[in-house]
Amino acid sequence: MQLFIRHQTIYRYSAPLTYTIQQLRLTPRAEILQHAISWQIKVAGIRHPYTDAYGNQSHMLTITGPHDEVAIIAEGLVESGMPYQGRITDKDTFSPLVFTVPTRLTEPTRAILDFAHAHLPDVGKTSTSALLNLAAHIRGAVEYQTGATIVTTSASDALQLGRGVCQDHAHLFLACCHARGIPARYVSGYIDPESTSHAESHAWVDVWVEDSDYTGWVSIDVTHACLMTDAYCRLAIGRDYDSAAPVRGVRRGGGTETLSVDVQVTPR
Template sequence: MQLNIRHETRYTYSLPLAYTIQQLHLTPRVEAQQHVLSWQLSTPGHVHAYTDAYGNLSHMMTMDTPHQALSIVASGVIETTAPDRGRLPNGDTLSPLIFTVPTRLTAPTPAILELAASCLPDGRAATRDLMCLAEHIFGAVRYQSGATGVETTASAALALGEGVCQDHAHLFLACCHAHGIPARYVSGYIDPENSDHAASHAWVDAWADDKDYSGWVSIDVTHARLMTDAYCRLAIGRDYDGAAPVRGVRRGGGVESLSVDVQIVPQ
């Protein structure tokens, strides 16, 4: 499948800013199941390209002249193939064990431990166990746009019973980490088809131990299904903080207004 993607992030401010710095994960990862046919990243200011510790193609954007608005546009065409049963070739140099450490957003609570115990064995899990967990989370936290924010923890989303894709991902990670099972956050895009879900998406990779396979399996918790060719992967990390498409700080500016427009057209 080919996905024609355009992603614009626009900030406007009530007062001029003196300085802005943004970390961008807006370039698709180099992976076996996706191939970049064309890609452009348009930003103001100074841009420095680098590869981060997780192998994500990243950019650091800075603006040190007065400004009251800025727009970041990423666009291009990605050719994707569906991984067999969600399985990803493990070309990583990092040990999967680094993805067993809880974070501020994925810290376990008694309710999370109870949810994890309903599906997962300790130390390792088969794909069927991981899918069982995704289905339980799908039932426990109803998808509701705007119900939570980027600072919402897994435990808060579970208590609320509502959330979005990043909450589903964080809750899945929290459950896996509580049982010593490697799992990592994935940010990217999905062809939303006819659903009301956003085209900018978050899901997970988890380490599966099946009879015929041991390695990463990519799971969309929000839809309780394995990753298909409808997905484009931008970045991986321990949680949202490490893999967010756009994340930064500013000096000045007063009140901030943010608008995000993502369009995906399958070809």
């Protein structure tokens, strides 16, 4: 499938800034089943390209001098293939055990440990079907509601609240897997929403499975309790949102910040 993607992010400020530095993970990952036919990032300032610790194509953006707005537009055409049973077979440069370490956003509390024990009984390894079952239970426990949480909301907070968005579903899934010794990692990217109400900007997970005919990563959309298809575009992987966010940064000055994001995903 070919997806045309346009992702516009605009930060506006009530007072001038003197300095902005941002980490951009806005370039689709180069993988066996995915490549960018064309892609560009438009933004004022200086961009330094680099590859981060997880193999994500990234940029460090710096803007100096007075400015009261930062506008970032990433757009292009991406070719994606259909992964067989959601399997991601790209060769890793490090052990999957890297993705068993809890983070601030995925720390397993007693409530998460109980939830994981109830819905993921096997310790250390499990099957694709069992993990899809976990995703379905998470979707039932945390109702999808736009605006219910923010990017700093932890898996524990989302479970207690009972509402959240795709990143909360992903964080709770990671927390449950880590509690049971199963490698799992966060994925940020885009999805062709078709007729659903969910935003085109999306988050899901890769999890290490041990099926009878396969051992390796399988990509699961927790929000929809389904396997990843060719309707997805993968931007970045990481331990959680903090390490895979499309845009993160700090600023000097600026007063009050207002954020506007518009994402369009159109199949070709």
